[in-house]
Amino acid sequence: MTQQEIATKLKAAGIENAAWEARLLCEHFSGESLAKAVKRRVEHYPLQYILGEWYFYRECYEVSEDCLIPRSDTEILVDTAIKLLPRNARFLDLCTGSGCVAISTLANRTDTTATGIDLFQKTLALAERNAGKNGVSTRIDFLCHDVLTPPPATLGKGQFDAILSNPPYIKNDIVPTLQREVGFEPTAALMGGFDGLDFYRAILEQWCVLLKPQGILIFEIGYDQGKDLGDLAAAHGFSSTVKKDFGGNDRVVILQK
Ligand SMILES: C[S@@+](CC[C@H](N)C(=O)[O-])C[C@H]1O[C@@H](n2cnc3c(N)ncnc32)[C@H](O)[C@@H]1O
Structure with a gap:
């Protein structure tokens, strides 16, 4: 051919x-x-x-069926983290998948260290290989844990400068209507619950105890979730700033006290 x-x-x-x-x-x-x-x-x-x-x-x-395919929109989250993380920052990447958010941030901010968390061992094994492939293995560790539950005690309290996350954020009933290709990606990487906000709620309710007093959160969000995230953040005492993607849609939200 x-x-x-x-x-x-x-x-x-x-x-x-x-x-x-x-x-x-x-x-x-x-x-x-x-x-x-x-x-x-x-x-x-x-x-x-x-x-x-x-x-x-x-x-x-x-990349394999064990992870979501890294999207170019997510580079905005990485760009934001690279610019905003304080010197020598220690950060969390919740729902790490292929590890792309944490690993590209680490690769371009060589003063930082990270912990990547995902629900699936197979996904974490792939993220670990990606850390090796990109020369950041010594600055990241990985943990298998459910982000919808409280964090493991081993992470301590008030130890992290930032929480980064591109969690599953698509409304459950939208998932079956997506492009055919997306049907081959892990469903668990997409489903964000009834209104798509389950992971943001869980992180704001349960994971902020891991942040230092001036700690920040940087989330990727769906194109129509900027207002919802702003309201959710305000209810937890955070102010929010939304960044748009190249298509002019809301894409990243930065939460600060
Ligand atoms: C939208 S993907 C993002 C992957 C990667 N961060 C990226 O930006 O390409 C979400 C990830 O969340 C993981 N995940 C799904 N449910 C989870 C849970 N309850 N706890 C932890 N991770 C979960 C999936 O395995 C998937 O890797």
Whole structure:
């Protein structure tokens, strides 16, 4: 199969950037493995899972069905953290997934250290490999824990300068209506509860005890959640600042006392 034939097949299957994807597939695979990769992509299996790696911020990440695919919108959260974290900050990355938020922050702020938390051991194993791949293993540890429950006592109290999180924030009933590709990603990485706010509530109610007095929270949020987060933050004594993404939608919220 030539690159052009692949592009034509992908286009016919409704893949948007067919020519670009055909080129990437040809660069990564040949012969039988290329034919297999094209077949998977025609079924709308995500390109990133087929390639097994994806670029996020300035780093490269191993990706598989064990993690959400890092999104470019999430780079705004990383950018914000890189700018706002105080010198020598110790921060938490709740719902770490591939580890991309913590790892890209660490890679670009070499004075900082982090703890990444996720519910799934398999996901954490992948995040650990990503920390190694990007040279930050000595500055991050990982913990398997349910963020919807109180934090483990081992984390102490008042020890962290910031909590970063891109948690599941999609309303449960919206999840089945998303793009076909998203159906191959872990459902647990998407479902934010009835109104999409379960994780923000849990973090504000139960995890803020881990913050130092001047500690900050930086969350990624859904395009329509800026006001809800502002109200939730105010109820917990935080002021909030919303940052927009390149499409002009609310994307990141910074909470400070
Ligand atoms: C939206 S993904 C974000 C992943 C990564 N931080 C990123 O930005 O690409 C949410 C992550 O939360 C994890 N997760 C889901 N439920 C959880 C829970 N109750 N406690 C801890 N982590 C959870 C999922 O495994 C998934 O890795």
